[in-house]
Each structure stands twice: as structure tokens, then as C-alpha cells.
Amino acid sequence: MADEIRLDGERLYLRTMTRADLPHVRRWLADKDLRRRVGVTQSHNEASIEEWFDGVVADGNRRWFTVVLAEDDRPIGEAGLLRITEPWRCADVSMILGERDCLGRGYGSEAMRLLLDYAFGEMGLHRIGIGVFDFNAEAIRYYEKNGFRREGVLRDGYFCDGAFHDVILMSVLENEYRARPGNARRQ
Numbered sequence: 555m556a557d558e559i560r561l562d563g564e565r566l567y568l569r570t571m572t573r574a575d576l577p578h579v580r581r582w583l584a585d586k587d588l589r590r591r592v593g594v595t596q597s598h599n600e601a602s603i604e605e606w607f608d609g610v611v612a613d614g615n616r617r618w619f620t621v622v623l624a625e626d627d628r629p630i631g632e633a634g635l636l637r638i639t640e641p642w643r644c645a646d647v648s649m650i651l652g653e654r655d656c657l658g659r660g661y662g663s664e665a666m667r668l669l670l671d672y673a674f675g676e677m678g679l680h681r682i683g684i685g686v687f688d689f690n691a692e693a694i695r696y697y698e699k700n701g702f703r704r705e706g707v708l709r710d711g712y713f714c715d716g717a718f719h720d721v722i723l724m725s726v727l728e729n730e731y732r733a734r735p736g737n738a739r740r741q
Contacts (some may be wrong), residue, residue: 559617560653561668566661568619568633568668570609575620576603578629582652585717590714591690592650615639621651621665631671635682643680645673666700667737674728683725687712694722700724701734 561568580603585593610618616640621631631651638645647669651662673679684702686693698704702724710718731737 559619559672561619561672563624563664563668563726565625565653566623566630566664566668568621568665568672568685569608571618571620571632571634573604573607574630575629575632576600576607578620578652579603579607582631582650586654587651588650591693592648592686610634615645617677619669621661623656623661628653630661631665633665635669635673635677635679638677638679640677643678644683645677645679645681646683646685647673648684663700664694670700670726670731671737674731680728681725683723685711685721685723687714688720688722694724701737703730 557570559568559570571647580600582588583603588594610616613636616634616636617638618628619632620635620680621633622629630653631649633650635645635646636648647666648664649662651657651665670682673682682702684697685708686697688707694704702723703726704722706723708721708723711721712719
């Protein structure tokens with residue numbers, strides 16, 4: 555993450571994550587239910603969060619952002635592109651809203667639009683994928699609402715709380731994203 559990037563929306567913005575954001579990340583990851591839903595299988599301390607962040611900074615195949623409310627500059631989550639494979643023009647996405655009072659208010663969809671506009675526009679990517687756990691119906695609906703389609707299943711691909719769960723593979727292609735109302739004019 556060499557250069558500072560800022561993606562402005564109507565009610566929020568995404569900016570390159572900094573070390574100053576790590577206390578928020580640590581607090582969000584203290585939520586056991588959130589960790590379960592996003593596949594983080596253990597709690598994290600300050601040192602492990604710093605190690606994760608250093609890995610993100612060093613990885614040229616990631617772009618990681620803090621999701622921030624514009625009205626008061628309050629960080630409410632994190633979003634990123636990972637496993638970026640430029641020759642294939644594809645990447646995976648991550649979206650985590652850690653502030654419970656911000657859930658169900660459309661912030662996640664706005665943040666996703668900003669991230670996909672950046673991925674398909676600035677970066678010239680063609681395909682963005684995600685794996686969602688079968689028990690996380692809310693996340694599956696969220697990704698479908700944002701243009702992702704189911705494309706496969708990793709049977710028993712996630713072991714959590716003593717049980718195996720399927721991983722639902724989903725993706726959105728640039729042309730599908732651009733064809734959705736409100737996205738065609740975004741470049």
C-alpha cells in the first residue's frame with residue numbers, strides 16, 4: 555500500500571488503512587460473532603493485529619481501506635481487495651462493518667460500490683470474487699443485492715464451532731456490475 559487512496563461517496567468514504575486504525579480493527583475482531591461470520595477463527599491481540607497489518611502493507615496484491623462516515627470521520631469498518639492477480643484481471647473482496655449501530659443502514663452497499671468502482675475503473679479488473687459461509691444468509695443476500703452471483707460451493711470448506719460448513723463462491727463481473735442501474739455511468 556504505497557500511495558494514500560481516498561474514495562469518496564455520499565455518506566462515507568474509503569481511505570487507505572493506516573496503523574492508527576488498528577485499535578478499531580482489534581475492537582471489531584473482539585466480537586466473536588463477527589469473527590465467526592468472516593472466517594477469523596481466533597481472537598487477536600495488539601501484536602497479532604500489527605503483524606496482520608504489516609503483512610497487508612508488504613503485500614503488493616492487496617489494497618486495504620478503512621470505511622469512514624463522512625459526517626464525523628468515524629471509522630466503521632474495513633474493506634479490501636486481496637489476491638489481486640493483475641494478469642488475470644481478478645481479485646477477491648472483503649467487507650466488514652464492525653460498528654453494530656451502522657448495520658442495516660446501506661453503508662455496506664455504498665462502501666461496496668466505491669470499492670467496485672475502484673476495482674473495475676481505476677484498477678481495470680474484470681472479476682471480483684468472495685467466499686461466503688452457508689450459515690451467513692445475511693451476507694449472501696448482501697452480496698447478491700450488490701450484483702454478485704453464486705457460482706459454486708466448496709463443500710465442507712470451513713470448520714467452525716465443531717462443525718463443517720459449505721463455502722458459497724460468488725463473483726461479479728465488470729459488465730454485470732456496469733449493467734446494474736446506477737452503476738453504468740460510474741467510471
